[in-house]
Amino acid sequence: MxxxxxxxxxxxxxxxxxxxxxxxxxxxxxxGYLRRRLNPPDFSDEAFAAAGGAIEAHQGRLWARRVERFLPSPSPTTLRAVVGDEPWLNHVVRVAQTAMEGDYPYFGRWGGRLGWPPRFNHDTVDGADWSVGVHWLDSAFPPNPPGDIKMVWEPSRLSLAFVLGRAFARDGDERWARAFWQLFDAWVEQNPPQLSVAWACGQEVAFRLMALLFGAAATLGTPFATPARLRAMTRLAWQSGKHIQININQARMQGNNHALSEAAGLWSVALLFDELAEAPAWREQAREVLAAECARQVYADGSYVQHSLNYHRVMLDDLLWVVRLGELAHQPAPQPVIDALKRSAQWLLEMIDPVSGRVPIYGANDGANVLPLACCDHDDFRPVAQAAGYYLHRRRPLPGGPWDEKLLWLWGPGALDTPPQGRQPARAFHARVGGYFVLRGQQSWAMTRCHSYRDRPSQADMLHVDLFWRGQNVLHDAGSYRYRCREPWNHYFQSTAAHNTVQLDGQDQMVKGPRFLWFEWTRSRLLQFALSTGGRCGCFEGEHYGYRRLGGRLTHRRLLCRIDDAYVVVDTILGEDRHDVALRWHMCDAADAASGQTPERAPAPPDKAPGRGWRLCDDLTLSLIAPPGFAVSLSRGQEPPAVEGWQSRFYGLKEPCPVLSARAHADLPVRLVTLVAPTDSTLDFDPAHIFNPAAPLLLRGVNDAALADEIERTCGGRLQVSRD
Incomplete structure (x- = not known):
């Protein structure tokens, strides 16, 4: 290029x-404009007093007014009714105790040794200490950073404040309140305004403020919430609002969730600290940014501009916070915010596994969980779906469970009195603006993506397929791992090779640019998407042109057909000449399998077409059928230089996972067929024309004439059924 x-x-x-x-x-x-505006003396206590910061004697009265406009703490009885003792012990008490023993929680999954009170500017992974006392403009983004800055941003988000506030609300044990205010004191002491990297990102400033407001409101009536501390908290809120207001252009120029988060932070200060001179102007600025960014970032079908399920949750949490604070302060959120919240909530409800609450680990995943207000695993999206879905219809869309705690904190005990809707996801769901397509069976569902990018992509993953079976993510995305680390890991998790799709000539579908950028964005075309009249068969077909730059009009076309709970995937690579072709399937590992079994060879019955059957779990098998000359193999945890077989479900952690691949240097066009089916399925393929891309694929083992008719009509002739 x-x-x-x-x-x-x-x-x-x-x-x-x-x-x-x-x-x-x-x-x-x-x-030098930004340095002059973000001058540390302008954030001093004297500057705070001049901006309307009240003296200590008035803090009790002001904070009493604040909590009237904030999320009220549920009663201990109500909290116990929603969450049982065991999940509470595991997700709240032990997390708080472990943090106070020096192991601070990271990204909802693992801990780092920071001591107590934590050393907020210490990177426990890379062993680096980030500068304090130096303006973040000089220290946050050097040419050779000492490590991944997210490893110090994460503890400074102070998500532990949500844990401590919830613990105190339920148990009334003052050690949790004491710990919260110790956490606050330590952070303020270690991070003077503008003089640590914790101030380098306005989104981090906003997330930290949200957590601190929650912890302060929950522990307000304790002896640890002294007038001096309350004034210091008010001062930090003013400093945070001032910082965001001055530098919000940094967030808006990125065109992503940063702008929503920072506007949510500014909205919070303006509504809750209305004694500040700048509050009215900040409220209107937040309103303007929220309206404009929601209209731009949330597509008409509810999908999100960042092509990421985790960032979809970040966006929803931001908007839930904004809308609820607006209701409590009698300052309704702008209509574009409400509209965006409703359509994005509806979209998410179609992407959740009903058994586990998990979603595909699709797109960039930085481990963010802005409002961790439920005793659920980090990758369980039912808390945000229940809360956002309730906002849609003022009824719970999902059955009750510990995920209701988030709903309780946001909308109070009255929300729990509404009966669940008994909502069922659609058997075939499409969000065509964002390019998401879902097919659901009785016990399974698959998601794929077919999209021509209109906004910046994050991973080279077009036509990737995720598959869930009885709550297990049996075929999955490899995740993100880290945003800054050594190669080849920095690139691997973004690459085509880390996804369940076809790779040609060892290249990505797009050309990698610097940092988070991709060049020559993939273009795609939807060929068909249909559900049969009887609902037993659904079909998706699409193609992408990401490899056209290699010459020969290369096209990857993928057919995904659901037949009850079996899935047929037909990959056709169109073009000319010989090319390296690789098809990969990232499979669930022993730690993720309900059976506790690592995927293993499952012998194919003698009457099946040539192929290799691999057991995904006790009752589900994958058969990959490739033309002669293709090598089919299983890799797991293959180290550099030829990285293969890794996954990262949680930011900062990577682990081996089995990857089944078929590879060859082959003449095009070529066709590969994958069948994922329950072990008792009779589905099979006639071997006569299975590898001929020009011929229909002949399916055997369909013993129901009505179903056979559904398949042929729904798939538009791409699949034909043997009537023998």
Missing amino acids: NSLSRVWWTAKAVGWDNLPRRLLQAWRVRG
């Missing part, structure tokens, strides 16, 4: 409409 093309794609990747913001930000940084 020549220099001119790289410049063009860089501009497209950051967004043509955001170029003026980018140029403005570059001038503000390089010209």
Whole structure:
């Protein structure tokens, strides 16, 4: 790619409409404007007093008014009714105790040794200590950073405040209140305004403020919430609002959830600290940003601009917070915020596994969980789906469970009195603007993606397929791991090779640019998406053109057909000449399998077509049928230089996972067939024309004439059924 093309794609990747913001930000940084506006003395206690910061004697009265406009703490009795003792012990008490013993929680999954009170600017992974006392403009983003900055941003989000506040609300044990205010004191002491990397990102400032407000409100009536501490908390809220207001252009130029989060932070300060002189102006600025960004970032079908399920949750948490605080303060959120919340909630409800609450680990996953208000695993999305779904209809969309705690904190005990809707996800769901397609059986469901990018992509994963079976994510995305680490890991998890799709010539579907950017964005076309009249068969077919840059009009076409709870995947690679072809399936591992078994060879009955059957779990088998000359193999935890067989369900952690692949240097066109079916399924393929891309695929073992008719009609002739 020549220099001119790289410049063009860089501009497209950051967004043509955001170029003026980018140029403005570059001038503000390089010209010294931002340094002058974010001058530490301007955030001092004297500056706070001049902005309307009240003296200590008035803090009790002001905070009593604040909590009237904040999320009320549920009664201990109500909390116990929603969450049993065992999940509470595991997800709240032990987390708090472990943190106070020096192992701080990271990304909802693992702990790092920070001591107590925590050393917030210490990176426990890379062993680095980030600078304090130096302006973040000089320390946060050096050419050779000492480590992944997210490893110090994560503890400074102070998500532990949610744990401590919830613990005190239920148990009334003052050690939790004492610990919260110790946490607050330590953070303030270690992070003077603008003089640590914790101030480098306005989104981090907003998340921290949300957590602190929750903890302060929950523990307000304790002797640890002294007038001096309450004034310090008010001062930090003012400092946070001032920082966000000055530098929100940095967030808006990114065109992603940063702008929503920072506007949510500014909205919080304006509504809850209305004695501050800047509060009215901040409220209107937050209102303007929220309205504009919601209209742009949340697509008309409810899917999200960042192509990520985890960032979809971040967006929903931001909007739930904004809407609820607005209701409590009698300041309704802008209508575009409400509309975006409703359509994005509806979209998410179609993407959740009804057994486990998990969603595909699709797209970038930085481990964020903005409002961790339920005793559920980090990757369980039922808390946010229940809360957002309730906002849609003022009824719970999901059955009751510990995930109701988040709903309780946001909307109070009255929300729990509403009966669950008994809602069932659609058998065939499409969000065509975002390019998401879902097919559901009685015990399974599959998601795939077919999209021509209109906004910056994060991973090279077009036509990837995720499959859930009885709550297990049996075929999955590899995840993200970390945003900054050594190669090849920095690139691997974003690459085509880390997804359940076809790779050609060892290349990604797009050209990798610097940091988070991709060039030559994938274009795709939907060929068909249908559900049979009887509902027993659903069909998706689409193709993408990401490899056209390699010559020969290369096209990857994928057919995904659901027949009851069996799935047929037909991959056809169209084009000319010989190319390296690799099809991969990332499979569940022993730790994720209900049977506790690692995927193993399952011998195919003699009457089946040539192929290799692999047992995904006790009652589900995958058969990968490849033409002669293809090598079919299983890899797991293969180290550099040829990385293969890894997954990262949680930020900062990677672990081996089995990957089944079929590879060859083959003449095009070529066709590969995958069948995922229950072990008692009779489905099979006629071997006569199975590898001929021009011929229909002949399916055997369908012993129901009505179902056979459904399959042929729904798949538009791509699949035909043997009537022998």
